Amino acid sequence: MPVSFAAEPATDVGEQCPVVERRANTREPIDLSQTPVKAKADHSQMQGENIIELREKVRVRQDGRELSADYARINQEENRLKAEGNVVLSEPGIELKGSELDASLSGEDATLTDAQYRLTDQGVHGKASRFEAKDQTITLDDATFTSCPEGDTGWQLSADQMVLDQAEGWGESWNTVIKVADLPVFYVPWMTFPIDDRRRSGFLFPSIGYDADNGVDITTPYYLNLAPHYDATLSPRIIQRRGVMLGSEFRYLTDSHNGVLFGEYLPDDNLADDSIDPNRWSYQVEHRTQFNRHWYGLINAADVSDDLYFEDLGRNIDIANQNTVTRSGILGFQDRHWRISLEAFEADALQTTEINQPYSKLPDVRLSSRYPKFLGPLSFNLAGSVTSFSHDLKIQGDRVDMAPQLSLPLEWIWGFIIPSAKYRYTEYELEQTNQALDENQLTRETPIYSLDTGMFFERDAKLFGRPMVQTLEPRLYYLNVPFRAQSDIPLFDTTEPTASYSQLFRDNRFIGADRQGDADQLSVGISTRFLSADGGVEWARVSVAQAQYFADRQVQLNAADPVDTRSVSPYFLESTLRFSENWQLRGMTAWDGETETTVRSSVAVHYEPDERHIINLEHRMRNERDFRAEQAAVSFAWPIAGRWNLIGRYQHDLELDQGVDTLFGIEYEACCWGIRLVSRRYLNTELDVDGFPLPGGDDYKDKIYFQFVFKGLGGAGGSGLRTLLKESIEGYEDRLTPR
Incomplete structure (x- = not known):
């Protein structure tokens, strides 16, 4: 052949x-005839x-x-x-x-x-x-x-x-x-x-792996250099215990269009579960068009043949635990003052019941405008949307949400004061799929008042013996939002994010238009930064904030959730620190003064004296709402002898006392060739919104990856392994197959 x-x-x-x-x-060709x-x-x-x-x-x-x-x-x-x-x-x-x-x-x-x-x-x-x-x-x-x-x-x-x-x-x-x-x-x-x-059509070296369930897994991509502005890759994949899969990718780039089309097909899967069709497939489309300076279009669409596709055929923990595929299209306009988009959205949640499927949105019209000098010193902003939600089993309907805002930004070199008034109007036209509703039309009108103010101080200082400029930046943010009953409003696309430092300085504690949090609160924060005296490089930053609540928070995400009666929020502390050119620390802590407990924390230490010597240490914890999780991780890339390097990552769940992700490999790099062998064992279970594994999962996936590179000729093991290592080891750069 x-x-x-x-x-x-x-x-x-x-x-x-x-x-x-x-x-x-x-050089130009030399004419030697004369x-x-x-x-x-x-x-x-x-x-x-x-x-x-x-x-x-x-x-x-x-x-x-x-x-x-x-x-x-x-x-x-x-x-x-x-x-x-x-x-x-x-x-x-x-x-x-x-x-x-x-x-x-x-x-x-x-x-x-x-x-x-x-x-x-x-x-x-x-x-x-x-x-x-x-x-x-x-x-x-x-x-x-x-x-x-x-x-x-x-x-x-x-x-x-x-x-x-x-x-x-x-x-x-x-x-x-x-x-x-x-x-x-x-x-x-x-x-x-x-x-x-220069690019030209031809085989790429195969990627070789081993999976305890699937057996030997070999992919041999064939690259097609079709034209300067588009190309394709065909990727036959032999999965020992399942069969032969064909994958394909088509990329294109013009002055006004760019995108990627990707698809996979595995006929008659030998290991397919009896509940699914053995002919398995997936596709993904990413497209962007810039029609002119103002108008653009986006398409992002993906789908799979069955709920177990990623679990059976995914190649790493992120793909294996992916539980949603989405399809969306956007036609948008933007200029100096306005942004308007017409969107369509559909999603399929995998391995869940029909009633828990997300809503489809068609159409979803979004608009925003900003006029900094609308009327003298007054600034005018507008954010709004008109959305039609559909679902086979839940309440569905149309929603109009508009929020015009007037603010008076007063800014000086030493500080700022920004009073603001917003009026949020939200209207619903609802219908029940299989029964009548008590009320089809719902309206919510909410005024939102805020006052944001801060100051900037600085002085000469030293940090680790280096001359620095230290800043001190206090900030006060007062928010007043009267209570509006909202328990009858369905949750179409609204969630409550994890509380954080930045969340204290927003005018809504929810994300989405179905809930507008009531508030009478004052957030107090202070930050200090250390900047190099010669170039303004930030060497350290520490920020701490807390909110004082003057009234209970009656609006909750779900009607059954109890009213929040706390008088203060937890303290939120965020920090970054560079000890030297080689050492960096990042941390976050949420400490509840009422219960005297740490409800959430994370800390990461990164050491990188050069691109071959890397060590990362991480720890994170959650302890709130009857849920506790704690994890620690270490990752590294380190030379051991000559051109031999060790690479690895270990992530352990301290609460469940089990490993989450174990990766270990060895690589050898000569100047014209290289070899890499990586073994991986990861927990194949559902993750929560913060990436913690949910209790009860003890199913592990075992994989082995092999890569051989002839520099100047070709490489085996493609971008998948390169991406896996870069995402697993902070700071890692692939020296065998650089891109």
Whole structure:
């Protein structure tokens, strides 16, 4: 079967293999037809009028071309040169050594026997019994090809014949053996491969993995370079115990459009659950159009054949635990003052009952406007939406939500005062799918008043012996929202987010229009920052805030939820600190003074003296509303000996006393090749909104990933493993397959 490979860019190799000389390909082709030839040798003689023979220490130069040999014969009538004995020829882009040379003085062609060649623009080299160059095409007999430096046997192609097309940046070979450390590991009767970093159609090296449920999992992508502005990748995937899946991806980019189309299909899955169709599929569409300066369109759509698709066929914990697929389209307009969009939204929640499916929204019209100088110093803002919600089993209907706002921003270099008044009008036209409602029309009218004020102080200071500028930034935010009964209003798209520092300075404690929280409260916050005196780089930030409540919060997300009678909120503390260029700490704590307990916290320490030495320590905890969760994690990338590196991450649930995610791998990086082996075991269970596993899940997935990279030729293990490592280890950069 013919095989072709698309590559890790050959131009990366010269940067990582300093002994391989590379020159940027910025030269123009040289016309040697009218270029004079200069020659010298210890002995020379004329034969007739047109032939010159040179012997011993022969040197021939011709506008960028230089030849040395033991013997040379120049035929001026035929415009050719022949040389023998220790032949060395160099010209822009190529260096040659051999025993016998026959070349045109006009640069049209050249033939060399017992050749050693180096393409200096591409940083590759090799040997051949016969080397022939003509019109930027090189033909090699009994040839080798590698991007490794001399003496490094990392990888090499050995073939009966090779053709290297320098104009196209591609090569092809026949009866080819791929060798690693001088050992043959793979044979193909015909293959193509890149000789520089230009894109061209061909096979990418396969990604190889192992799953305890699925068995050996091999994907062999084929890249199609269809045009400069669009391409495609076909990815046959062999899953040992399930069958053969075909995946495809199509990408496009024009002046006004860009997007990705992706799909997978697995016919007759051998391990499919009896409750689902064994023909399994998925698709994803991402598209953006910029019609002109103001108008744009977006499409994001995905779907799967069944609820178990991601669990059975996903390749990592994020995909395996994905429980929703969405489809949406947007037509939008924006200018200096207005943003308007017409949207459609539909979602499917996986592995849940029909009644718990999310609402569809069609249409969903959203608008916002901002006029900073609407009337003198007054600023006018407007946020609104008109949405139609539909559901097969729940209350459905239309909602209009409008919130015009007037504010008076008073700002100085030392502080600000911003009084604001907003009027929120929300109207519903409801219907029940299978029964009549007591009331079809509901209206809520809510005034919202706020006063936001803060000051800025600064002074000279020192931190860890460095001169700094320290700021002190107190802030007061008063919010008054009268109570409006809302228990009859259905929850179409509204949630209550996790309380946080920033949440204390918003005018609604809910996200969505179905609930407007009542409030009579004052949020008090203070921040301090340490900025470098010379460049303003932030070395430390500490912020703390608390809200004082002057009235109970009667509006709750659900009608059965009790009224919140606390007089104060927890203290929220957020901080970042750089101990040095190498060390960084981030932390967040929510401490309830009434119960004297920490209700939520997270802390992360990041150490990175250079890109190869990385350690991350993390801890996070929740203890609120009869729910407690606590996790700790460590991740690292660290060299252990020479070019060998260890990589890993371990995440443990301290409350449930079980591992959540264990990743461990080893990688070896030579200058022209690399290898990586990664093992992973993760908890296959549903996660809550904060990423904590819900109790009761003890089903684990085990996977093994293998990756081999020939730098300058190709790589195995693709972007999936690269993405997994970057997301698992903060600061990790993939040196084997950089993008």
